[in-house]
Amino acid sequence: MTKIGVYIFLVGSILSACTSEKKEDHSNHTVAQEGTATKYTCPMHPNVVQDGPGSCPVCGMDLVPMTASTGDDNSLMLTDSQIKLANITTQKVSIKPIGQMLVVNARLKVDEDKTTITSSRTTGRIEKLFIKETGRLIKQGEPLYEIYSETLLTLQREYLLALEQYETLGKVEKRYEGFLKAAESKLFLYGLTKKQVEQLATVKSVQQRITFLAPTSGVIEEIAVAEGQYVNEGDRLYRIENITSLWLEAELYPSETRFIKVGDKISVRVSGFESESIIATVNFLSPEYNANSQITVMRASLSNSDLRFKPGMQAQVLFTHSSRKALAIPVDAIIRDGNGTHVYVQSEQNTFVPRMVKIGVENFEQVEITFGLEENEIVAVSGAYLLYSELILKKGTDPMAGHTH
Numbered sequence: 001m002t003k004i005g006v007y008i009f010l011v012g013s014i015l016s017a018c019t020s021e022k023k024e025d026h027s028n029h030t031v032a033q034e035g036t037a038t039k040y041t042c043p044m045h046p047n048v049v050q051d052g053p054g055s056c057p058v059c060g061m062d063l064v065p066m067t068a069s070t071g072d073d074n075s076l077m078l079t080d081s082q083i084k085l086a087n088i089t090t091q092k093v094s095i096k097p098i099g100q101m102l103v104v105n106a107r108l109k110v111d112e113d114k115t116t117i118t119s120s121r122t123t124g125r126i127e128k129l130f131i132k133e134t135g136r137l138i139k140q141g142e143p144l145y146e147i148y149s150e151t152l153l154t155l156q157r158e159y160l161l162a163l164e165q166y167e168t169l170g171k172v173e174k175r176y177e178g179f180l181k182a183a184e185s186k187l188f189l190y191g192l193t194k195k196q197v198e199q200l201a202t203v204k205s206v207q208q209r210i211t212f213l214a215p216t217s218g219v220i221e222e223i224a225v226a227e228g229q230y231v232n233e234g235d236r237l238y239r240i241e242n243i244t245s246l247w248l249e250a251e252l253y254p255s256e257t258r259f260i261k262v263g264d265k266i267s268v269r270v271s272g273f274e275s276e277s278i279i280a281t282v283n284f285l286s287p288e289y290n291a292n293s294q295i296t297v298m299r300a301s302l303s304n305s306d307l308r309f310k311p312g313m314q315a316q317v318l319f320t321h322s323s324r325k326a327l328a329i330p331v332d333a334i335i336r337d338g339n340g341t342h343v344y345v346q347s348e349q350n351t352f353v354p355r356m357v358k359i360g361v362e363n364f365e366q367v368e369i370t371f372g373l374e375e376n377e378i379v380a381v382s383g384a385y386l387l388y389s390e391l392i393l394k395k396g397t398d399p400m401a402g403h404t405h
Contacts, residue, residue: 038065076344076391077351088383090346093373096328101363102259102319106250108270108302110311114242116216120231121191124149127209129227131220131238137307140217144238145225146209152190156206159183163201218242246309248280248300250317257285257296259319266300271314278302320363327373328366333381334359335388344387346378352387 040063042048042056054063064079078086128146131138138144162183166176187197191212200207222239225231248268252260260266262285268278284299298317302309334357335342341359344352357372373379380387 040065075347075351075353076387077348078390080350083350086383086386088386089381090378091330091333091381093327093329093369093375093377093379095325095375096366097324098326098328098361098363098366098368099320099324102256104250104252104256104317104319106248106268106315106317108309108311108313108315109247109249110221110241110243111245111247111301114218114245115221116218116240116242117236118144118212118215118238118240120147120233120235120237121212122147122149122151123232124152124230126225126227126229126231126237129223129225132223134220134223136220138214138217138220138240140214142214143211144214146211147231148209152192152210153206153208155183155186155190156200159187159197159200160204160206163204214240216240216242217244241311243307243309243311244303244305246302246304246311248302248315248317250298250300251295252298254294254296256319257298260285260298267318267320268300268302269316269318270309273308277318318364324361326360326368327370327375328368329373329379330381331362331365331367333379333384334367335384337388343373344380344384345373346380352380354388354391 040050040053042059042061042063048056048058048063050063055061056063078088124147126145127148130143130145159180162176162180166180170176170180184197187200188194192210193213196210218240220238221241224236224238231237260282262282264282265279266282268280269276270278280300280302282298282300284297286297300317329343333343335344335354340356342354342356345355347353355372358370360368360370362368
């Protein structure tokens with residue numbers, strides 16, 4: 001190769017290298033520009049925007065690349081992870097029975113038909129009280145008090161004597177069996193249990209103190225005696241309230257009384273258990289108004305077998321009247337602001353569009369839609385207000401501000 005050829009080859013190699021370097025520089029510059037243009041945001045806090053990946057300074061979540069999530073029609077498109085994080089659930093619009101809801105305040109009370117008064121079976125002295133404070137739960141058969149009684153001592157001696165005569169002469173003289181049964185019946189009438197009588201027959205020794213047991217289960221509402229006190233036969237000792245069933249009492253005005261009658265099933269919400277709907281049965285309506293007022297007392301029976309509710313708890317009675325079938329959606333799906341009411345309709349997968357609606361009859365759970373929705377359309381229920389906030393943050397203004405009814 002001549003010198004000229006070598007020179008041309010070297011110049012060509014240099015130019016080729018420079019061209020490649022320029023292309024690579026241009027390519028790198030383009031990538032750098034594209035990387036710089038990508039913004040990152042927080043899925044839960046869209047107001048947080050950074051130039052690069054990182055963590056959200058508010059909640060600590062990893063930032064994700066921003067995408068065009070809102071269109072010209074105010075549609076809002078979310079990712080699957082955003083749907084889960086926001087706990088957004090949907091429901092079809094359908095025709096349901098709906099009526100006016102009337103709420104009346106009420107109160108739980110003791111069922112007086114199940115109140116038990118424990119009184120002394122005999123004259124004597126109270127030696128010991130096993131229950132000394134009110135409000136305690138007691139079960140049937142638990143010991144209540146001990147008493148010393150001359151009468152009970154005499155009856156025990158009579159029983160032991162009749163038992164001895166029966167064991168000695170009972171096989172010959174049948175009358176001694178009758179004497180034994182009569183003596184045993186007296187002990188039962190004075191409040192001793194079958195187990196206590198059997199124990200007396202086994203040990204064949206008089207018991208100075210007799211323990212009396214709770215006749216029923218319930219709550220000790222009153223204690224009318226003290227240790228060491230002498231009592232007469234029939235004196236009041238304990239008052240036990242059985243709260244496995246409670247009364248619900250409410251005061252109704254004349255305009256409310258016409259919606260209820262004895263035997264009706266009513267829906268009740270007890271304070272502290274608002275998420276549960278309890279059913280009670282109306283069993284009493286006062287036949288006349290209270291003195292100097294036009295109030296009718298309504299009483300309903302409420303089951304309380306698990307003893308969750310206590311007398312004195314506040315409650316609400318929910319009456320539904322003027323019921324009819326109409327297009328309805330859950331109350332949580334409605335967004336209310338200064339411009340009116342609107343909902344978020346699912347137009348495509350994970351895509352929601354705000355729409356103004358008109359509402360009619362409303363209760364605690366459902367609301368009637370009179371304009372704006374069609375049957376079988378899908379609306380966002382839980383998380384609707386999160387969609388509303390998200391759209392305002394991304395648009396910078398209320399998207400429904402220009403809409404009128």
